[in-house]
Amino acid sequence: MQKKALITGLTGQDGSYLAELLVEKGYQVFGLVRRSSSGNLDRINHLADKVEILSGDLLDQSSLMDVITESSPDEIYNLASQSYVPLSWTQPALTAEYTALGVSRLLESIRRCKPDARFYQASSSEVFGQPDESPQTEQTAFRPRNPYGVAKAYAHWMTINYRQKYGLYSCCGITYTHESPRRGTEFVFRKITHAAAMIKLGMSQDLKLGNLDARRDWCYAKDAVHAMWFMLQQDKPDDFIIASGETHSVRELVECAFRCVGLNWEDYVSVDPSFYRPDETVQLVGSIDKIRKQLNWQPQYSFEELVELMVDHDLKRLSEK
Ligand code: GDP
Numbered sequence: 001m002q003k004k005a006l007i008t009g010l011t012g013q014d015g016s017y018l019a020e021l022l023v024e025k026g027y028q029v030f031g032l033v034r035r036s037s038s039g040n041l042d043r044i045n046h047l048a049d050k051v052e053i054l055s056g057d058l059l060d061q062s063s064l065m066d067v068i069t070e071s072s073p074d075e076i077y078n079l080a081s082q083s084y085v086p087l088s089w090t091q092p093a094l095t096a097e098y099t100a101l102g103v104s105r106l107l108e109s110i111r112r113c114k115p116d117a118r119f120y121q122a123s124s125s126e127v128f129g130q131p132d133e134s135p136q137t138e139q140t141a142f143r144p145r146n147p148y149g150v151a152k153a154y155a156h157w158m159t160i161n162y163r164q165k166y167g168l169y170s171c172c173g174i175t176y177t178h179e180s181p182r183r184g185t186e187f188v189f190r191k192i193t194h195a196a197a198m199i200k201l202g203m204s205q206d207l208k209l210g211n212l213d214a215r216r217d218w219c220y221a222k223d224a225v226h227a228m229w230f231m232l233q234q235d236k237p238d239d240f241i242i243a244s245g246e247t248h249s250v251r252e253l254v255e256c257a258f259r260c261v262g263l264n265w266e267d268y269v270s271v272d273p274s275f276y277r278p279d280e281t282v283q284l285v286g287s288i289d290k291i292r293k294q295l296n297w298q299p300q301y302s303f304e305e306l307v308e309l310m311v312d313h314d315l316k317r318l319s320e321k
Contacts (some may be wrong), residue, residue: 006071006117008032008058008106009079010051013182014122016043018077018225023050025229030071032056032064032080043182058102064109068117075232077120078106081152085126088148099151100158107162107170118232119170121159124152125217125243125284127174135287138174138239160239169237173228176243176286179306180221181313188250189218190314192257193307197314199268200261206268210275212251217285219244220306223299230295240295243286248303256304260311 005022009015010031022029029051031044044051054071056063058080068076081099082088088095103121110117128136129145144150156172163170179189188209198204219242227242258265291297301309 002026002028003075004028004030004071004073005075005077006030006032006054006068006073007077007079009081009122010053011040011043012079013043013180013221014178014225014228015077015079016047016182017180017221018079018228019044019047019051021222021225021229023047027075028052030054030067030073032067058098058105061105061109064105065113068109068113072114073117075118075120076106076110076114077122077228077232078103079122081122081148083124083148085146085148088146088151092147095147096151096154099148100154103155103158107158107168110168110170111162111166115166115168117169118237119159119168120228120232121155121170121172122228123156123159123172123174123239124149125174125176125286127153127156128284130282131284132282134283135245135285136241137287138241138290156239163237169232171231171237172239173224173231173242174239174286175224176217176219176241176284178219178221178224178242179310181310181317182221188216189253190310192250192254193310194314196254196257196261196263196311197318200263200315201318203318206270207254208270208272208275209250209254210272210277212254212271213249214277215247215249215283215285217243217245217247218253218303218306219299220301220309223301226300227291227295227297230297234295238294240291241286241288242291243288244299244303245286245288246303247283247285252303253307256307257311260308261315
């Protein structure tokens with residue numbers, strides 16, 4: 001029988017890649033979309049006739065119950081949230097409504113309407129905040145340092161509590177930064193690949209960056225959504241870190257991106273202290289030992305391959321303009 005999946009956050013980077021993957025695997029895919037975001041379907045336009053959009057909102061319990069009853073999904077992926085960290089400081093209560101309480105409403109709706117559905121909760125490395133160890137594992141203590149991280153920590157534990165208390169098949173994937181051509185240019189990875197392509201094409205002359213020594217654990221969004229799906233195919237629900245397991249510096253990233261377009265980055269890049277972040281002392285890097293051992297999952301794309309595919313994408317897109 002054809003499997004059915006419901007995705008919240010369908011219009012985001014991960015939602016769009018996950019929908020593609022599930023369609024490819026023969027699923028009937030439903031997407032929960034807020035009325036207000038239905039104008040922004042850019043990332044899923046190419047899937048328009050393959051995905052069924054249902055209107056609902058994580059702020060509204062009865063809409064979630066209706067959507068779950070109507071779609072009767074085998075798998076539910078919660079990828080929706082208010083995920084912009086600076087906004088979580090200016091709108092902390094709204095962030096908690098979507099990112100924390102939204103998950104309560106979703107879990108409660110599953111328990112009442114479709115208790116045998118499998119549930120994936122998108123946890124984030126932001127729950128670790130300033131961790132006391134590096135790399136982080138599934139056992140590392142949560143020390144979130146912004147309202148978004150705090151809300152994600154609540155959602156994480158609620159997901160585990162519903163598994164323990166009600167026996168739901170609910171699990172959390174703790175994802176680190178993951179990138180793709182569908183990422184915005186405010187994030188440093190896409191900012192750099194986009195700028196390298198612009199400079200190569202003569203559309204820009206320079207690039208201003210913050211801390212070149214900052215290091216991140218970057219993985220490809222396509223790899224990450226594959227891990228999410230994989231987690232829900234196991235006999236028992238469990239929580240996993242989804243990451244590349246290695247860090248690279250912004251300097252390596254910029255070097256690699258400019259190499260891809262045949263330029264020397266030092267001729268174009270300058271440092272602008274306004275892009276510096278406070279408190280970047282501890283490295284956020286995920287240990288992927290557990291997911292590698294238990295699920296036999298690991299990223300298919302290396303750091304260099306990811307840089308290259310994003311530079312190529314930006315070159316192509318900009319040349320078409
Ligand atoms: P996020 O912090 O994981 O949400 O991802 P970003 O892509 O915004 O930032 C990743 C890292 O790049 C941080 O450690 C920043 O300090 C560093 N960084 C260095 N230069 C820049 C820059 O020009 N823009 C941004 N966004 N980050 C930069």
